[in-house]
Amino acid sequence: LKACDVGIKINNNGLLYTLPCVGAYVGGDISSGALAIRLDKADMLSLLIDIGTNGEIVLGNKDWMVCCSASAGPSFEGSGISCGTRAAKGAIEKVTITKKYDVVYKTIADAPPSGICGSGLLDCLANLTRSGVIDRTGNFQKGINSDRLRKTDNGYEFVLVDRSITSTKRDIVITQADIQNLMRSKAAIYSAISTLLESMGMSVNNIEQLYLAGGFGNYLDIRSAITIGMLPDVSASKVQFVGNTSVIGAKMALLAKDAYEIAGILASKMTYFYLMSNNKYMEEYMSANFLPHTDIEKFPSVAQELMVS
Helix, strand or coil: CCCCHHHHCCCCCCCCCCCCCCCCCCCCHHHHHHHHHHHCCCCCCEEECCCCCCEEEEEECCCCEEEEEEEEHHHHHCCCCCCCCCCCEEEEEEEECCCCEEEEEEEEECCCEEEEEEHHHHHHHHHHCCCEECCCCEEECCCCCCEEEEEEEEEEEEECCCCCCCCCCCCCEEEEEHHHHHCCCCCCCCHHHHHHHHCCCCCHCCCCEEEEEEEECCCHHHHHHHHCCCCCCCCCEEEEEEHHHHHHHHHHHCCCHHHHHHHHHHHHHHHCCHHCHHHHHHHHHHHCCCCCCHHHHHHHHHHHHHHHH
């Protein structure tokens, strides 16, 4: 359609194109992402994950592609979390918890801490698990010897940063409710990946290349993402951060007609799985609501890590 019809102020005869959608919840952003990584040329079995409120996932190579969308919710974007914030100056982006339950953190721009963003939340959940502050069900262990764990009218919470240090003059904490929200989000993403793999008669071992896209995907710690069971237990050497592939693919389509046509071919190749009516997905989702998973044998490196810690 004419771009001017929707208020885009370019030449009156300039045209607006949209990249093709695949299904109800897999839109042009994922077609654009597949174009950006040139999935149409991939020989290796590849997994593209665009992590946001919806975790959109494509599995395949140049010969075939399947895709789905998992409703991960906004918790890894800092929303719905007691001290969550977007990834801006002062947001805690990395967290480590020692064996004595001391908290070491890094903020964006090294500014005084104001809250905790998605990558920090993921790190936090992984380190609460490693340090034994929470068990595999995500529940706080009441017997730990630390003043950081305290009981409030709304249940238990763990103090990450004391108010005397924060820019808001309020404690930065993670609560029991926050942990459950994060676990539901990570379970949605993992179970979607698992469902696609099983539907194709494959396992995690068949994945040869894993692409992580999206703003959050750029900054997460791979080891932490595997520890909590959000990503499958793959070698870090298989993982590649690819940035905002939605924008990258859109630029490619804008600059070259051939790229726009390839996006259409990619979308037409994808078989869409609607997960909400998929019984296997619901079973997987329930099993993934543990740290890292009900079946820890699916995460051998995490089993070893937790045994050592």
